[in-house]
Amino acid sequence: MTDITLHHAPQTRSMRSLWLLHEIDHAIGLPFQVVEHPFGKNLRSPEYLALNPAGRVPALEIGGQTLFETGAITEFLCEQYPEAGLGCAVGDAERADWLIWVHFSETISQHAAALTQQHIALYEDEMRSLIVMKLEAARLKKCYAALEARLEGRDYVLDRGFSAADISLGQALYMSKHFASTDDFPNITAWYSRLSERAAFKASLPEAGGQLLYQKDFYEVPDVGA
Structure with a gap:
């Protein structure tokens, strides 16, 4: 069985990869681990930069290789697990x-x-x-x-x-x-x-009581100078 680890920070674009992994797991059964990072400077550590040189989430460790960029991760996972029915193969009309x-x-x-x-x-x-x-x-x-x-x-x-x-x-x-x-x-x-x-x-949503990037449901444009 392939070992899969997603490096994720709540309420960031890595939620896209986390949601996709959960959908694949629900469809076909795909165990994976999540390493949650606070949104901040820890993503600039040498250890993390070895996974994602941009110092951002996500980073996906899978089968001995590491992927970053959500679009690449989406295409890769859909190609690896076509039986989940979430992708479109080359030659498909859509x-x-x-x-x-x-x-x-x-x-x-x-x-x-x-x-x-x-x-x-x-x-x-x-x-x-x-x-x-x-x-x-x-x-x-x-x-x-x-x-x-x-x-x-x-x-x-x-x-x-x-x-x-x-x-x-x-x-x-x-x-x-x-x-x-x-x-x-x-x-x-x-x-x-x-x-x-x-x-x-x-x-894929943040856990209750966890650290949130967005403290409000909606941010109005403030009355500040341009």
Whole structure:
């Protein structure tokens, strides 16, 4: 049996890989371990940089090799465990759509990450930019519009049903909803509600009482100078 260890920090993009592992485990049985890291400077240690040279989560140790970057991890795991039914093989009619939406999650996440920096990492008002906050929130809404259109007439991103593309996008929404509401996007709202009821999604959430990156459900743009 392959040894699998995921290095993870709650409420970060590594949740995407954790959720996927839980879905595979629920589908076919796949034991794995999680090493949880606080979000901070410990990710810059020489030991961790040997796993992920960018000093970020996730890092996935599997079968004697180490992977980083969530998109790469998603593709690798779906190819390693096709029987879980979460990927699209080369030659599949929906392969291109699957790839597009798996990686579109990073387009959403880059804006959510910029807003996380502005609202949380830059804790002094004078460090923050009102202009950046408004621009990045508006860019998230443009991403929402693209996903809303894709979900028109569909329960999930692919015609075939739930896949790793929904996992990648759903985790991106989990982060971005802290900064840009989806209330004006009924398809996204219904889709995200379906995702959040999945057992694997719930298993990937932070433990009660654990350290949280997001201390609020929603971060309003503060009244600060640009």
